[in-house]
Amino acid sequence: METKYGSTLLTYENAKTIKGEGLGYRTAILYLAPANESANYGGGNLCPMASKGCKRVCLFSAGRGRFDTVRDARIKKTVYFFQHRDAFLADLASSLAKLRRDCARLGLKPACRLNGTSDYPFFRMPLLAEFPDVRFYNYTKIPQRMRDYLDGKLPENEHLTFSRSEENEDFCAEVLAKRGNVAVVFDTKVGQPLPRRYLGARVIDGDLHDLRFLDPRGVVVGLRAKGLARADQSGFVVRMGN
Numbered sequence: 001m002e003t004k005y006g007s008t009l010l011t012y013e014n015a016k017t018i019k020g021e022g023l024g025y026r027t028a029i030l031y032l033a034p035a036n037e038s039a040n041y042g043g044g045n046l047c048p049m050a051s052k053g054c055k056r057v058c059l060f061s062a063g064r065g066r067f068d069t070v071r072d073a074r075i076k077k078t079v080y081f082f083q084h085r086d087a088f089l090a091d092l093a094s095s096l097a098k099l100r101r102d103c104a105r106l107g108l109k110p111a112c113r114l115n116g117t118s119d120y121p122f123f124r125m126p127l128l129a130e131f132p133d134v135r136f137y138n139y140t141k142i143p144q145r146m147r148d149y150l151d152g153k154l155p156e157n158e159h160l161t162f163s164r165s166e167e168n169e170d171f172c173a174e175v176l177a178k179r180g181n182v183a184v185v186f187d188t189k190v191g192q193p194l195p196r197r198y199l200g201a202r203v204i205d206g207d208l209h210d211l212r213f214l215d216p217r218g219v220v221v222g223l224r225a226k227g228l229a230r231a232d233q234s235g236f237v238v239r240m241g242n
Helices: 015-023 052-056 070-082 085-106 142-152 169-177 226-233
Strands: 023-029 109-113 135-140 158-163 182-184 203-205 219-222
Touching: 015 023, 023 085, 085 109, 109 182, 142 158, 142 169, 158 169, 169 226
Parallel strands: 023 109, 109 135, 135 158, 158 182, 182 219, 203 219
Antiparallel strands: none
């Protein structure tokens, strides 16, 4: 089935996800417009718990996201999601089927992040059950969503990593205490080592690959600031002085 959108809704061109192919996985990402970026075009808010710092330095501005053509395409997809939901989900199912076919041809396992730059509960839709062989994984800033994940209330093929901001560090400690994982953005420069520990937990290098479901449990996933985040002063980026 061809997508009505005109092409696959999913993206494969990401430096970190390409690294995952060496580990046997091909990852596709759905990039939508975060927070209220699409509101003036007929969309809506896809990041209900985004902090001020998060909005200011969002990865929407990093990598290819800094180009107007890429930004416009993501807004277009988001408006499509809000205004033509059934058609969007049909197209998404078609895109996931293509991912599965491509992986079978390449001898790789399929993985997918449906929230590349958003925080929407796609797992509530029957879509995940239709693709039990696809490993879905995402970051979230929504505490109840993370609690449900830690309590085993989400589909088995969905993995969540909680995302720290300048407003939710207390909850991050709760997640770690329950052996969940927390992603933290540090001001560490590329090529420099991340701190060994943060919030009392071991820090692993989250820039080595993007396959968060392969991470050990109860760790801080350290990420180096990218894009506008390199100049952040809000507290969203943890400043270690290196």
